[in-house]
Amino acid sequence: MSSLAPALLTGEARTGREAPPGEGATSPIAALVERAREGDGRAFDRLMVETQERVMGLAWRLLGSREEARDASQEVYLRVFRHLGRFRAGEDFHAWLYRITVNVCRDSIRRRRRNPPAPAFPVEPSRPPEAEEDLLGAERWNLLLEALASLPPKERAALVLRDLEGLTSEQVARLLGSRAATVRGQIASARLRIRNFCVALIGGREALP
Amino acid sequence: MRCEKARKLLALESGGDLPGARDRALASHLEVCRRCRAFSEELALAVAWMRSAAEPVISEADYAAMRREVWRRIESGRGARSSSFGAGRLVLAAAGLLAAVLSLFLLARKSPQESPVASARPAVVEPPPAPPNPTVSSAGPAPSPAHAAEPVRVAVSRPPRSARRRPVAPAGDSAVERIEFRTANPNVRIIWLVRKGEEKSSSMPAGRTEEVS
Secondary structure, rough: OOOOOOOHHHHHHHOOOOOOOOOOOHHHHHHHHHHHHHHOOHHHHEEEEEEEHHHHHHHHHHHHHHHHHHHHHHHHHHHHHHHHHHOOOOOHHHHHHHHHHHHHHHHHHHHHHHOOOOOOOOOOOOOOOHHHHHHHHHHHHHHHHHHHHHOHHHHHHHHHHHOOOOHHHHHHHHOOOHHHHHHHHHHHHHHHHHHHHHHHHHOOOOOOO | OOHHHHHHHHHOOOOOOOOOOHHHHHHHHHOOOOHHHHHHHHHHHHHHHHOEEEEEEEOHHHHHHHHHHHHHHHHHHHHHHHHHHHHHHHHHHHHHHHHHHHHHHHHHHOOOOOOOHHHOOOOOEEEOOOOOOOOOOOOOOOOHHHHHHOOEEEEEEEOHHHHOOOOOOOOOOOOEEEEEEEEOOOOOEEEEEEEEOOOOOOOOOOOOEEEEE
C-alpha cells in the first residue's frame, strides 16, 4: 500500500488494531487474494472475514443505516467476487476494496435520492447493549450518525474518508473523483457543521451559520 | 483576518489540512480574537468526539449474515448463469432447426422442375405408335439408334431455369449445333440446339417440339 497509508486504511491510529503488513505479494491478504482468484472459496470467505469490519464500518458511516450498510457490504463483496479476475497481482487490494465500497455507497445514496426511504433515524443498535460502556458507545454512535446525516452527501463522504477513515485530502479526492481543493472545502464545511451540531446538542451556545 | 475567514481556516487546521503559511496568519488572528479561540476549542472537541464515536458496534452475527447472503447470491448467480446458458443453448438449437427447415422449404420451392412431382407436369403428346425415323441434319453427334428406336414420347417441356436464363442462339448460328429428329408423325419434329464447345452433360437440353402444319 504505497498510496494509501496502512494505518489509515486499517484504522490503526483510531482503533489500535494492528496494521497488516505491506501489501506485497507475500502479505496474507495478497496470498488470500491470489488463492481466491484461483477459485478457492475458503480463501474468498477468509478475505471477507479479514476485511468485513472495515467495509461494513465504512458503509455504515457513509450510509447511516445498519441495514443499508449490510446490503452495501454484500454488494461490495459480490463485485469483488465478480471482478477478482481483473485485479492485478501486486496492486493494493485495500485501496481497490475501498474504491468499490465508496462506489457502492454512492450508488446506494443515488438510489435513495430517487426513492427516499422511511426516516432513517433513530438508528437501531446492531445488538442490545448490555454493559454501561456498550450503552454509551451505542449512544455516541447514534449521535454521530445523526450528525453525519445532517451533512450533504458529498461533504459527508469527504469527511468520513478524511476524518474517520484517515485518508489524506488527495487520496479522498482521488477516490471521489474530485479536486483536492474542492475536497478540502467540503471537509472544512463539514467540520463546521459537525461543530454546530455538537454545540446545538450541548445547548446554550450560539450555533454558527 | 476576519473571523469568518479564520473559522474556515480553523476547520481545516483542526484536521491538519492547513498549509504552514496560512497557519501563521491564523495564529496571529487567534492571539487577538477571543471568540475565535473559543470556536477553535469547540471545533477541536467536536472533531475529537466524532473520531471517538466512529466505531460502529457490529456483532459477529451481522458479519456472518452478510457473508452468508453473499455466498447465497453468488450461488444463485451461478445457477442463474448456468440455467440461462442452458436456455441459450436450447434457443440456439431451436433456431438452427428452424433455419434448416426454412432452407429446405426454400430449396424445394426454387427447383420445382427438378422434383419428381414437377416433372410430371408437362403436357404429353401421344404420337402414333410407329417407330421414329430420326434424320440428323447436321454433322453433330447423332443419337444412338437405340435411343432413336425408343417409342416416341414427345413432351413439350420447359427447360430448367439455368437453361432458360441463357439466351438461345438462333438456328444457323455457328456456335450452336442443330439436331433435328423427325418422328413418325410428320407434323411433329424434335429439334435439339446444342452449344458448341460445351460438354453434352452440361449443355442445355433445349429440346423443342414443333408441330409442323
